[in-house]
Amino acid sequence: MRPDRFGRIALAAVTVAAFGAAAGCGEGDGPQDTCAAVAGPAPTGVGRTAVLLDVSASTRGAGSAPDWAAEVEAQVAAAVDREEVVSIGTFDGSASTVAWAVRDRVTAPTSKRTNNQRLEREKTKFCLRRSASEAARTPARTTGTDILGALGVAGGQTAPAGEARRTVVIATDGLGTVGCTDLSRAPAGGAALIEAAVRDCPARTGWPAELAGNHLVMLGVGHPAEGQPIPETGQLAWLRQYWRRLCAAAQAASCEVSTAPVAVRSGGGGGAGQPPTDPPVSFRPEGGPPLPEPEGTVWPVPSAALFATDSDEVGQAGIARLGQIRKEIGTARVTRVEVIGYTDSRGGDRHNQDLSERRAAAVGVVLNGLGLPTPVTRGAGETGRICLTEQRPGGAWDEDCLQRNRRVEIVISTESG
Known part of the structure; x- marks a missing residue:
């Protein structure tokens, strides 16, 4: 055996032994000792x-x-x-x-x-x-x-x-x-x-x-x-x-x-013994999704963080927000991007649908410029609301509720799903 090869084998043995000790696998190491967290806040x-x-x-x-x-x-x-x-x-x-x-x-x-x-x-x-x-x-x-x-x-x-x-x-x-x-x-x-x-x-x-x-x-x-x-x-x-x-x-x-x-x-x-019961959940025969449901992680972004009122132009603050999302995605290989625009229920159906489509397309352009694949974009208008009580009992609009419905959802699919 050549000396350099022997040296490499010896180094590998030392590394394995060190990892074994670090992971709590060494002889004589109690698991509570090797895995104990460092004390302190x-x-x-x-x-x-x-x-x-x-x-x-x-x-x-x-x-x-x-x-x-x-x-x-x-x-x-x-x-x-x-x-x-x-x-x-x-x-x-x-x-x-x-x-x-x-x-x-x-x-x-x-x-x-x-x-x-x-x-x-x-x-x-x-x-x-x-x-x-x-x-x-x-x-x-x-x-x-x-x-x-x-x-x-x-x-x-x-x-x-x-x-x-x-x-x-x-x-x-x-x-x-x-x-x-x-x-x-x-x-x-x-x-x-x-x-x-x-x-x-x-x-x-x-x-x-x-x-x-x-x-x-x-x-x-x-x-x-x-x-x-x-x-x-x-x-x-x-x-x-x-x-x-x-x-x-x-x-x-x-x-x-x-x-x-x-x-x-x-x-x-599970552990020993009979666990407490859990009532069974059954489904209706037509229990599928009422709306198209894309795969991937959904990033909901309030429209107020992206656009001025009734505008489809992404502002500087919105560009920064989308840039932060791109940073959060990191190095994962993105295979598909879908952008869906939503509005609140004020205004006519046609106007809301058009605005949601234009806003989704505008966000798609920014995301593509940030290096993501060309997004599929669509508008959902006032469907898919996440706050359904937009008007108070007296008839006044609830602005907090409206803001939650005005949003863009970015759906990111990566190589791992």
Whole structure:
């Protein structure tokens, strides 16, 4: 064996040993010691990501069940790469039973050497992956699935981020059975149920106002455990639109609702004993989406941030806002961009339709100039409103409600979906 080859093998062995120790794999290293977070308050001015895993009964079963730890792994790794503060927890049928397995974990490496920083990141990812896997086996404490309650708690966990990026990742089948989004009360599906949820839920106790300004990522929607009713293709599309509209109503910075197939694990992924029940959710035969529903992450942008009143010219502040969205997308390979314009219900139908089309086209031009693929643009006029009470009981217009309806939605599809 040549000396240089021997040296490379020895260096590789040292590197593997170092990573094993960093990841908690070395002999004699207790997992609590190697994965213990550094004591002290979380830093301010950095991004925050809160991850919640649905451990309610509909995600459990004697057979296969969603592997939530595998589903959130990429999102957690991305948060570590962004050097954010990460929290990981579980939820079931009540906001009061949200339990944090990891809270305010600082992920920024402390070493000044590039190679050691890489090792620190890999250790952090390993530890968070293991914590998520352990948390996913937590048994449910209450009956039902309270998704809105979980989103409110997670949004509160990211609140100290200030101007930095805030992200809520929730792994759930999306089959809420508690409160305003209880889909078990009657067969789900159709436009009327979406409109009712968007109209009524923001005024109800438990509405997740803390979600405003967060990037929301929902994974596993429409994929309960084996033995539960499985939504059909059109019903999956309805669920995606249902949660997208509620996400937009909560004024999230972006809304990604994934109904893509999920990784599964055998044995239901639950703890010992019989979990509390979760009422089954059934769907109407015509439970497909009432409107065309593009794939991808939705970025809702208020028209006031882009245009002057009744104008279709993107102002300087709007160009800056679109530039920030382009920056947030980062290096992901964008495969498709769709821009949809919306107006409030004031004015004639023809005028609203024309204005929404012109505004969508104007935003498309700016995004194309920022290096994104040529967008598909369309106007939706006053359809797809996210606030339905535009007029108060006395007849006066509610300007806050009108502003929420006047918007442009940018739908970004990337190579990974």
